[in-house]
Amino acid sequence: MASAVQCTRADPPSDRHDAAKPLSGALVGKPHRKLRVCVLHASLEGSTSVFSEVDPHAQPEAYDPDGLYDWSSAFLKKATSVSQLVDLVLGQPGRAGSGAGAHGESPRQPSSGPPDVYLNLCDGGWDEDRAGREVVEALERLNVPYTGADGAFYEPSKIDMKMAASYYGVRVPAWVHVQARGGRQGVEAGLSAVLAPPSRGGLRFPLIVKHPSGYGSVGMTKDSKVTNEQHLREQVARFVDGFGGALVEEFIEGREFTVLVVEERLAGGEEGAGADDGCSPPERRAWGPVAYTPVECAFGPGEDFKHFDLKWTDYDSLRWVPCQDPRLAQRLKDAACATFVATRGVSYGRCDFRVNAAGDIFLLEINPNCGVLYPPGLHGSADFILSLDPLHDHPHFLASILQSALHRHAQRQPKVAPAFCLGPAARQAQAQAQAQAQAQAQAQAGALAAGEPQHEDSEAFAQASGPDTPRAAAAAAAAQAVVAARAVLGGLEGGAAGDTCDSSSCAARSSRGSSAEPSGSSSPSAQSSRGGADACSSGLSAGGEAGVPPAEDPGSSAAAWRLVALVPLRAGEVVQRGEQQPHCLASRGFVERRWPPGSRQRQWFDAHAYPLNDQVLVTRGEDPTQWAPLTHSCDPNAWFSGLDVVARRDIEPGEPVTLDFATFRAGDSVAPFACRCGAANCRRRVTGLDCLAPWFGQAYGSHVSSFVAAKRREAGL
Structure with missing residues (x-):
């Protein structure tokens, strides 16, 4: 099997216990205490799920023999999971402790404070009454570290798995998705596709009928394997009636293996010094998928696949045996890692494979958030893998998923975010007002020390002191300065004074002396700024509608939306990732047909779009x-x-991120604008032809868009 992804190697496990020692509070900067881990279970109280009577709750603390972690637990109900999680994150008992296990298990409160990380074991399907995807969405929205699948990896359909894995070189059984869409005609169309001659894409018996999205062998019985058309129709009808569709696959005769893939710190990976796994080349990434020892499922007499009863009630007839063939084991590991990457896997997932007599490997499915960490004696397939792999046992698995959860959370924190920032004139006036107010306070303090009466108003103080005293003159000057500064601020907020420019953008300047007008492009979700150096605020103040270029000259506005740094960014560090990210594209022809001049959409396009070529542009x-x-x-x-946008020099928190628009917007169609960015080399006027100026290449070199680089080559530069 040719695979685009090879299984990677983790750090040597021989020092596992030494590596596990800091897995107390040291992982979150609290070396004096244990790491607080809250286990999230899906409450089965009142559930009608088919799993409510057969799926035991996990017991991860049973695999912490050295007591490395401070354990707590919560049982989340689907209807109240969000409010329960909010209470947990805020450290309030409230509803966090509501819900119970299937057998009356009670939640366990943390002994010393709110959790540091959540071990999420909620795996309810979208059509179940157990907590599932909504827990993941709440954890992401609450911005807390958690183990298990994220929103993108949670519950992919088997159709999605097959498509993704196939593109990564992993073979899958021939299949047909029978859909109830269109009623009986849709079902018949699917059956016709199954029963067509193999030369026309039909499938060969024996076949197996499955839930198109479900997991845990839900809906499958021993009769799900069919050998003729009549049995096929019966099983398809049962799945369509129960689940709205059916997946029909060719049954692969042969052996069945399962492989657990876990995100782990990789040997030789780099981290720190501004490293960002999302932007680093694969060979430098500190974390990646590691496949554990493949285990074969040996069936008892009369069984050859895992249907629901065999998996959940009659499992004593199954035996689990580590793969003894090193070459086959490595091929299974490579296929599992490729599938994990193809389906955007995070944390961990279990892959099931069939291997035919010729040695061909076929993916059956990948199970994100697979059942694991069950109590001793009630092991599932993932637990058998951990118990049979001496290099990757339960404590090692726990350490890996907790570490990766904290790492993934750190990587997910935004470096930049939009914030509503004052322009340079407004900031200058604000600074002047603050300075003069301080002078006024000092003057009044001096008067108080000299025994003179204190007045809240400097003008009144000046009158009381007499016009000829030095203190009176100083106080009067301070009062006049404050009034003048306030007037400037008021005029700016009213849009009457201050910076001006000729384009639909707002002048501003960072603390390093740079900025003029905002533009837009695809970016990570907006997060509120953490603060301060450039008088930025996450709220909207006077000066214009958020994100909408006003009809009048916006350069007179006191403030505008700008992209600001949330953390220190060092020179060369990726500020905003653009590689392999979605962008909104529009052609000039489309814009001219759909958006007449003067329309809001056309204003946005003219002000903010930048070209990929002469006809296609990136827009908001x-x-x-x-x-x-x-x-x-x-x-x-x-x-x-x-x-990618990278830092040209160090950027401090609160500082707006600035680009020279000439490095990505060029041509006669780019409207020129007056610039008052405040830089020592300010050009005063920015045009679409600046990229052809003699100084441009020396200033920016190759740090320009491909479109601008092409225009320079066309000009012989």
Whole structure:
């Protein structure tokens, strides 16, 4: 089997216990205490799920023999899971402890404070009454570390699995998805596709009928394997009636294996110094998928596949044996890692394979959030893998998924976010007002020390002191300065004074002396700024509608939306990832046909779009949470590296991210604008032809868009 992804090697496990020692609070900067781990179970109280009577609750604390962690637990109900999680995160008992296990298990409160990480074992399907995807969505929205599948990896359909794995070189059994869409005609169309001659894409008996999305062998019986058309129709009808569709596959005669894939720290991987796994080349990534020893499922007499009863009630007839063939084991590991990557796997997942007599490997499915960490004596297939692999046992698995959860959470934190920032004139006036207010306070303090009466108003103080005293003159000057500064601020907020420019953008300047007008492109979701150096605020103040270019000259606005740094960004560090990210594209022809001049959409396009070629441009999408209001500067603190925006120099928290618009917007169609970015080399006027100027290549080199680079080549530069 040719696979695009090879299984990677983790750090040597011989020092596992030494590596596990810091898996107390040291992992979250609290070395004096244990790591607080809250186990999230799906409450089975009142559930009608088929799993409510057969699926025992996991017991991860049973695999912590050295007491490395401070354990707690919660049983989440589907209807109240979000409110329960909010209470847990806030450290309030409230509803967090509601719900119970199938056999009356009670939640366990943390002994010393809110959890540091959540071990999420909620795996309810979208059509179940058990907590599942909504728990993942709440954990992501609450921005807390958690183990298990994220929103993208949670419950992929078997159709999605097959398509993704096939693109990564992993073979899958021939299949047909029978859908009830269109009623009986749709079902008959699917059956006709199954029963067509193999030369026309039909399938060969024996066949197996499955749930198209479910897991845990849900819906499958011993009769799900069929050998003729009549049995096929019966099983398809049962799945269509019960689940709205059926997946029909060719049954692969042969052996069945299962492989557990876990995100682990990789040997030789780099981390730190601004490293970002999402932007680093694969050979430098600190974390990646590691496949554990494949285990074969040996069936008892009369059984050759895992139907529901065999998996959940009659499992004593199954035996689990580590794969003894090193070459086959490595091929299974490679296929499992490829499937994990193809389906955007995170944390861990279990892959099931069939191997035919010729040695061909076929993926049956990948199970994110597979059942694991069951109590001793009630092991599932993943637990058997851990118990049979001396290098990757239960404590090692726990350490790996907790570490990767904390790492993934750290990587998920945004480096930049939109914030509503004052322009340079407004910031200058604000600073002047603050300075003069401080002078006023000092003058009044001096008067109080001299025994003179204190007045809240400097003008009144000046009158009381007499016009000829030095203190009175100083206080009067301070009062006049404060009034003048407030007037400037008021005029700016009213849109009457301050910076001006000729384009639909707002002038501003960062603390390093740069910025002029905001533009937009696809970006990570907006997060509120953490603060401060450039008087940024996450709220909207006077000066314009959020994200919408006003009809009048916006340069007079006191403030505008800008992309600001949330954390220190060092020179060369990726600020905003553009490689392998979605972008909103529009052609000039489409824009001219659909958006007349003067329309809001046309204003957006003219002000913010930048070209990939002469006819196709990147523009703002309809989702405002994905906007990135970039700011122009003639001496920017960031520039392009391919499609990524990287720091040109160090950028401090609160500082707007600035780009020279000439590095990605060029041509006669680009409207020129007046610039007051405040940089020492400010050009005063920015045009679409600046990229052809003699100084441009020396200033930016290759840190320009491919479109601008092409225009320079056409000009012989």
